[in-house]
Amino acid sequence: MIFDVDVIVVGAGPAGLLVAGDLARAGVSCALLERRAERSGLSRAFTVHARTLEQLDARGAADELVALGTPVRELRLFAGAALDLSRLPSRFPYVLVTPQFQTERVLEERARRVGAEVQYGTEVTALTQRPDGVEVKVRQDGGPDRVMRAGYVVGADGMHGTVRQALGMPFPGKAVVRSVMLSEVQLAQRPREVLTVDSTGGAFAIIAPFGDGWYRVIAWDRRNQPPDDAPISLDEVGEVTRQVFGSDYGMGGARWMSRFHSEERQVPRYRDGRVLLAGDAAHVHSPAGGQGMNTGIQDAANLGWKLAAAAAGWAPDGLLDTYHSERHPVGRQVLRSSGALLRMLTLPPALVTARNLLASAATRIPFAARRLAGAISEVSISYPTPPGAHPLAGKRVADLPLADGRRLYEALRGGRFLLVASPGALPSDAASGYGDRVEAAPLARASDIVALVRPDAYIAWAAPGDEVTAPQIRGSLERWCGSPAQPAAQAADQQVPPPRRSSATDRRGRRAGQSAPPHSGD
Ligand SMILES: Cc1cc2nc3c(=O)[nH]c(=O)nc-3n(C[C@H](O)[C@H](O)[C@H](O)COP(=O)(O)OP(=O)(O)OC[C@H]3O[C@@H](n4cnc5c(N)ncnc54)[C@H](O)[C@@H]3O)c2cc1C
Numbered sequence: 001m002i003f004d005v006d007v008i009v010v011g012a013g014p015a016g017l018l019v020a021g022d023l024a025r026a027g028v029s030c031a032l033l034e035r036r037a038e039r040s041g042l043s044r045a046f047t048v049h050a051r052t053l054e055q056l057d058a059r060g061a062a063d064e065l066v067a068l069g070t071p072v073r074e075l076r077l078f079a080g081a082a083l084d085l086s087r088l089p090s091r092f093p094y095v096l097v098t099p100q101f102q103t104e105r106v107l108e109e110r111a112r113r114v115g116a117e118v119q120y121g122t123e124v125t126a127l128t129q130r131p132d133g134v135e136v137k138v139r140q141d142g143g144p145d146r147v148m149r150a151g152y153v154v155g156a157d158g159m160h161g162t163v164r165q166a167l168g169m170p171f172p173g174k175a176v177v178r179s180v181m182l183s184e185v186q187l188a189q190r191p192r193e194v195l196t197v198d199s200t201g202g203a204f205a206i207i208a209p210f211g212d213g214w215y216r217v218i219a220w221d222r223r224n225q226p227p228d229d230a231p232i233s234l235d236e237v238g239e240v241t242r243q244v245f246g247s248d249y250g251m252g253g254a255r256w257m258s259r260f261h262s263e264e265r266q267v268p269r270y271r272d273g274r275v276l277l278a279g280d281a282a283h284v285h286s287p288a289g290g291q292g293m294n295t296g297i298q299d300a301a302n303l304g305w306k307l308a309a310a311a312a313g314w315a316p317d318g319l320l321d322t323y324h325s326e327r328h329p330v331g332r333q334v335l336r337s338s339g340a341l342l343r344m345l346t347l348p349p350a351l352v353t354a355r356n357l358l359a360s361a362a363t364r365i366p367f368a369a370r371r372l373a374g375a376i377s378e379v380s381i382s383y384p385t386p387p388g389a390h391p392l393a394g395k396r397v398a399d400l401p402l403a404d405g406r407r408l409y410e411a412l413r414g415g416r417f418l419l420v421a422s423p424g425a426l427p428s429d430a431a432s433g434y435g436d437r438v439e440a441a442p443l444a445r446a447s448d449i450v451a452l453v454r455p456d457a458y459i460a461w462a463a464p465g466d467e468v469t470a471p472q473i474r475g476s477l478e479r480w481c482g483s484p485a486q487p488a489a490q491a492a493d494q495q496v497p498p499p500r501r502s503s504a505t506d507r508r509g510r511r512a513g514q515s516a517p518p519h520s521g522d
Contacts, residue, residue, distance in 0.1 A: 270282050306320050
């Protein structure tokens with residue numbers, strides 16, 4: 001099959017924008033197709049958690065988003081129990097409140113900077129997998145369907161995704177809460193707590209500040225459950241807010257109101273042959289905990305470099321399958337935890353006192369509070385490792401200072417693996433043959449560990465610095481980064497990012513003589 005591009009990404013929401021940017025950064029030709037005529041102006045998700053900001057930092061896009069939002073360092077849960085986020089072991093020890101369109105704008109600008117482009121007004125209507133590639137039918141601006149071909153397709157097309165449906169992939173689950181009112185309102189009085197969640201048993205409400213005088217208020221009333229398309233009034237939202245917080249804080253001037261029901265669903269497989277599902281196309285859950293967009297962005301961060309490796313032909317056996325084995329359990333856990341939080345919000349009145357006591361204890365006991373903060377911020381996510389692996393393998397890497405003055409997350413902006421060790425501890429040829437995929441990055445301070453850090457800021461492999469041998473380091477590179485470049489290619493094997501393909505090559509998606517990516521050798 002002759003490809004138009006290496007990868008087609010369907011859907012320019014947060015997940016699609018991030019994965020397309022990562023593919024473009026790696027020099028992989030990619031078409032990002034979006035059926036909307038222009039960027040969404042909806043505020044939908046308003047919480048950006050610490051781990052997501054770290055992923056943006058590793059792409060040079062975090063500081064810009066932080067400047068647009070309101071950092072909230074303490075969450076108020078149930079009757080005033082306070083969860084302190086300020087001690088998170090992160091450069092971003094808070095949750096950032098900002099509307100989703102800002103996050104999407106920053107992600108789109110970053111994607112464009114590294115060479116990706118969103119094709120707006122372009123809808124995928126059908127998809128067929130072939131042994132050596134994928135064909136999608138595309139309709140542009142209401143014109144006739146045409147066929148595009150690629151080695152891989154990413155379905156990042158949201159909850160009602162065409163890609164998942166074309167695969168015939170089930171999406172089992174159920175509706176978990178109905179008639180939740182969403183609104184963006186002005187409040188004459190500032191609520192005492194910054195980000196507040198509470199419920200009375202009959203109703204729950206959440207208030208979060210956008211920082212510009214506007215607030216997101218989410219409200220639910222057990223006794224008032226009209227369908228999603230029923231009209232909604234500011235009075236209804238104000239009434240629930242008064243029930244839950246004892247005040248509506250002088251609510252007025254709504255700029256947006258909507259009613260929705262929430263579902264909990266997850267696909268059984270994130271990969272089907274040459275098609276990968278990410279974000280809401282793979283999992284949806286209640287908005288409690290604000291994990292939806294964050295989990296989708298982190299799916300994309302996990303997928304982008306693996307897919308780039310498969311498309312470029314150097315992915316070790318099984319690498320692309322680890323996208324499912326690593327991210328599906330995370331999605332399942334998010335379904336469980338957001339579902340549990342939702343059930344706590346909708347508990348009947350008789351159980352509310354017990355719940356409040358439990359929440360108060362959980363946020364006061366340091367170990368429990370650390371675990372809760374780690375789970376909500378997603379910094380505690382780690383991935384499975386084989387038996388005998390070093391305890392740090394699979395864990396998130398800290399933002400360590402490097403010998404050349406950069407932070408580790410700044411060094412990750414090149415999109416390559418980092419081989420980190422004490423200054424002077426790495427042999428000069430430690431990463432030779434891998435210059436397009438691996439950067440040797442000595443630490444600023446002595447460390448007793450040598451580690452290979454993945455492009456998504458998780459530790460692939462680690463070993464005690466005083467015991468590790470050069471063959472062990474080479475073995476870890478081969479296991480994670482494939483075979484080294486052939487000697488002829490090593491002239492270009494400098495510590496620089498991989499070259500991007502010419503636009504002529506991009507259009508064909510493949511250089512003359514370059515074989516198609518292996519079907520299962522990825
Ligand atoms: C009202 C509302 C409030 C929410 N509040 C929160 C919140 O507070 N916190 C939180 O974390 N999450 C929240 N969410 C969820 C959050 O918005 C999603 O988790 C997030 O947008 C998922 O990102 P995504 O990239 O996977 O998919 P989406 O953002 O849904 O993007 C999918 C894109 O694919 C495009 N598309 C679909 N089909 C096709 C096709 N056939 N061809 C081409 N393009 C296509 C769509 O137009 C869309 O742009 C909310 C959602 C809604 C609806």
